[in-house]
Amino acid sequence: MESLTDASLKALSLLVSGDAELWAIISISFGVSLQAILYTTPVALLTAYALAHFDFPGRRTLVSLFHTLLAVPAVVVGLTLYLILSRSGPFGDLKLLFTQTAMVLGQMALSFPILVAMGHSALQSADQRVWETAHTLGATPLRAMFTVMHEVRYGLFAAVIAAFGRIIAEVGCSMMVGGNILNYTRNITTAIALETSKGQFAQGIALGIVLLVLALVLNYSLSTLRHRLAMQA
Amino acid sequence: MKPPLFLFRHVTKRFGDRVLLNIDEFAVSEGVCTLISGDNGAGKTTLLKIVSGLVKPDSAKVQVKDVEMSWAKARAKIQRSVVYLHQEPYMLDTSVERNVAYGLRLHKEPRASIYEKVAEALRWARLDHLAHRNARSLSGGEKQRVALTRARIVNPSVLALDEPTTNMDQQSRISTYQLIDELRNEGMAILVASHDQTGFTPIADHHFQLLSGKLIEVEPAFKRSRGTNITRLPG
Ligand SMILES: Nc1ncnc2c1ncn2[C@@H]1O[C@H](COP(=O)(O)OP(=O)(O)OP(=O)(O)O)[C@@H](O)[C@H]1O
Ligand SMILES: [Mg+2]
16 A cells, blocks of 8 residues: 555646546546536526515425425435436336436436525525516516526526535435446546545545545635625625 | 596505505506605505506506406506606616616617617716716615616606605706606606605696595695796705
8 A cells, every 4th residue: 555645646646647547537527517507507597586486385395395405415316316217217218327417317406406495595685676677677577587687696606606516526426326437427526435445546636636626616606706795785 | 638548446455454555546647747745654655566567456457548457457568568666776786877778678679779879868867977887886866867767768658756856966856857847748657756745746747645545636736837847946
């Protein structure tokens, strides 16, 4: 077993030398998570808007349901998806298990409740007068919705960043439905989890650094947005 | 005489146990300026919002061109005709220019012509020097002027103004009275809810006081002909 210093130095050299395997893993992580966010955001924000704007029976129950779903562990989402996609499952014929598509689906399921819950609080904080102003000046309900979303855009960006932060760092779901196949479904977190156990510390540390830097960037953006939000209020 | 654009009948609105509005009849007519006064909490804002299609009354009938229908049925039509101006206007989080352009940009109109109109309207409101400032950062009176400009630029059939002059300085008030007089003479229906009676009584064709949920016509202090001479205004 190599020493920690040796492994760290090797990790840095892997990162800066542009090690092909390492960067493939990183690009799979970003590719999958960005796709998941891209597909989920529009639907989730529409749902959040509906929950914030329309009064219908069961609305409050739905809102607390989404808040509850926030606490569901990634492995449980993974397990559920695994059962659905496995050969004998209802969607087994699609042969999606252990593909990137399955990982995207899992991360979509993970990001949806965060986007809805955080998007809902942002939209709910919007002044009633925004909608009234838009409407009275002739906006269609759809245009009025975009105007309201634009007014609370920092809160909505914050929701997207938080959701992205969760799914790029999750390991349970990707492991179960992705299968950690090199150059295909091996992403940052599954690589750290499995390769480390084989003694590949350098790669694990390098990937850990990437995640740390990412967390730093995301949190910095979040605090900037929070600052903007506070200024706006 | 032309029939009213909208004739509201039996308008009622309750909040909890309190009957806020119980109005038998209220007409909105072309080229007529109606002033509504009343104490704080009398229901002026609520009435204007009902008349603008923004707040749902508990019950109300609306007669549109001799056809009577429920408020809910008339709502879309009302909303297309009436622009409501908030007592404390909301400024969209963007430039003054874009705030004013908002209504025009909703319609298919070339950008160049939109911004020409916006520039002209801003000059009129003496806001041209603020065109590129974020509207959120303006003073109360400036916001009201932006909101008035933003509302009139879409040229609605009915303009419902909720306390349009409260934060305005003298010069802005006078140009607001002038504008309202002009728009009314061009045929726009104007509704004003205001405590500023000295300012609005001279230009208003009707003056109602909202008292215990009812509209009571206030006798005009002096009979006057159309086309008020604004320069004679008191204050
Ligand atoms: N959504 C609401 N829920 C409960 N009560 C309300 C609501 N909207 C208005 N009210 C009440 O109705 C009353 C009339 O309000 P409104 O804003 O219409 O008064 P106003 O005549 O415009 O007063 P002001 O001169 O202060 O502008 C107030 O007592 C207010 O508290
Ligand atoms: Mg009011």
